[in-house]
Amino acid sequence: MSDLVAIVYPSLEKAEAVRQEFLTLQKEYLISLDDAVIAVKTEDGKVKLHQMVNTTATGAASGSFWGLLVGMVFLMPVVGVVIGAASGALGGLLADFGINDKFMKDLSESLQPGNAALFLLIRSMTADKVLEEIQGYGGxxxxxxxxxxxxxxxxxxxAGHAHVDAPVAPPAPSV
Incomplete structure (x- = not known):
């Protein structure tokens, strides 16, 4: 089961820097993320989501490929690409995986304009090492x-406290 964490930062730039740190930790196999999204409340009060993966673009690319293949069968590759890209983009736009978009937008309504919330869906992590790496980032x-x-x-x-409480193994019995 995955764990959800939402952390508020004063700006999109700060939230993006922290997200990049988590993605680096994922490359080092210290954490496994299902999703990492930044929600920003704009000055006009709207919430904008910055997804890790653009599902619309991914859907359009995939649809173009499959449309080309089907179009080749019917000797109309250009029409196949166009129809495939359009249907793939629509499918990608409607797809929602990871953290529910409505949930993130509803929770982000409480933010001050200009602030950003980093939403992480964590599948697993080596907690002590991850906490050590993100120490002092604030939020x-x-x-x-x-x-x-x-x-x-x-x-x-x-908060940057030097001591992060982690379970400690009991001392070995003396002989």
Whole structure:
């Protein structure tokens, strides 16, 4: 089961820097993310989502490929590409995977204009190493599905506390 974490930052740029840090940690196999989305509340009060993957573009590219193949069968490759791209883009636009878009927009309504919330859907992580790496980035935890101990450790790490509470193995018995 995945855990949801939403952290508020003062700007899109700061939230993007933290997202990039999490993506770097994913490349190092310290964390496995299902989704990482930034929601920004604009000055006019609207919430804009910055998805990790553009499903519309991905759908259009995939649709173009399959449309070309089908079009070749009927000796109309250009028509196949156009129809495939259009249907793929529409399918990508309507697709929603990872964190529910409506949930993120509803939760982000409470943000101040200009602030950004980083939503992470975490499949698994090596908590002590990840918390050590993100220590001091700041941010305010808006919502999590973590248990109380893990949430407290996350809050401490974001605040930059040097000691992140992590379970310690008992000392080995002396002989």
């Amino acid at each position: 305010v935890v808006l919502k999590t599905s973590l248990d109380n101990d893990k949430e407290t450790a996350l809050r401490n790490a974001l």
